[in-house]
Amino acid sequence: MKIAKALSVLSLLLVTFLFVQCSDDDSKSTTPVKIRLTDAPGQYDKVNIDIQGIQIHSSENKSEENGWQVMNMINSGVYDLLEFNNGVDTLLVDQDMPSGTVSQMRLILGDNNSVVIDGVEYDLDTPSAQTSGLKFQIHDDFLAGIEYKLWIDFDAARSVVKTGNGSYKLKPVIRTFNEATTGAISGTVSPTEALPTIHAVIGLDTISTIAEENGEFLIKGLEAGIYKLAIEPIEGYNEIEVENIAVTIGNITDAGNIEIDAVVQNN
Template sequence: MKSLFKLSLIAMLFAGLASCSNDDDSNPNINEGNAKLALRLTDAPGDYEAVFVDVEEVVIKYNGAQEDVALGINAGIYDLLELTAGVNVLLYDDEVPAGKISQIRMILGDENSIVVNGEVHPLATPSAQQSGLKIQVNETFEPGVLYEFMLDFDVDKSIVSQGNGGYSLKPVIRASSVAESGAISGKIFPAGNLTMITAVNGPIEISTYANAQGDFLLSAVPDGVYTVTIQADLALGLPAVVVENVIVEQGEVTNMGVINL
């Protein structure tokens, strides 16, 4: 069964954007007028107790522009492992200059850390702090049009264990346009605490955890036919369940119903 896929927008107005985002008439890649942009941060799960990321700023790079446009985002320190089962953080929801966008860059602060076996370790992110986590977009924003992106931070592929016992961040982030994608939902029984759901279609791999009630949502899933694997919480001692030929269509959520483990 399918239903219309809607993600509600939270109204957040940020002062000061207009002063740093004036149109540049000499640059043909920046158009007159403004587009609407919403950025949401979510997470593909990783085998850690917590991963705290200090998000300070997001900037947009326009093709051919000499200066980037800095956004007044909902900055803060976020535990990425809490952003599963359809939970996400709205980083930005406001206007930006219309034009040809090449990159979105997320700049991190110093308060990044990881929790392993109850111990907190600093998470080294030197390149991210200096130049930002580069997310390729390559899309033209038209005046008056809303563009909503889900930034899917793949923790498991982004954390590198160093030989000295430390940890560093080499980020892997997937950016998907919500308007050009769909979603997969369902309910797992029994739920467990760490039941992971993974959808695979060729090189595309999207994962999340079910919540305490067993509900899950894989968001910003591109069109296609997926193989969905449900790996039960190890404490339950149950084998994985594999469901093939799960079809995802643009603008819709594919509801897999109740999946018994």
């Protein structure tokens, strides 16, 4: 009787050990993944984009069709891109993924896209190829147990195209970046009445934002390097450039306060 009880206890301990061991192994083979939406703003009242799904292609994901895994969206539906500029973003996905190499992401758009200009809403024509999935190259590693943060950065100004008949078409201009391999530039532009657009320029690449009402700006997702800031204010103020802004990975470079001069009127 005592031997039977001892064997029973031993079996229970063995099962518990195996369960804990498998749980630990599972946690070590997955990566917490967070995907956020942000935007490079445009001169519109609203840019409404209908995001219906996100898929990730992983070399380790053999269970899904052709390696594509459908992500669990926190909220699918219409997002106004202009609510998410100057470092503001919104969380689209928060889930565990199999660790391994990822090569692509696919963004699935719906048909409910629009732009609001001077208070008037216009439909954004969306080609069928976009609703079947916009693909982006990632080529990164999901390391087991290490949180991976990825941003989808729309360029609202370049994504909305006016056609010859006065309608508007959605031609998404999007980049992706992750926090671990990029840096940022911040600063303040004055006077605030200049309402400038700020361009971070390196080589042939340009990434833009618009200053907040208080003059502050933040441009994220920049690769390491030496940038030029090109400041374009509204009419009545002079454009200005700031050279030699060094960006390093994982850091925010403060460009300080940038003064814009008003255009001098000749009598």
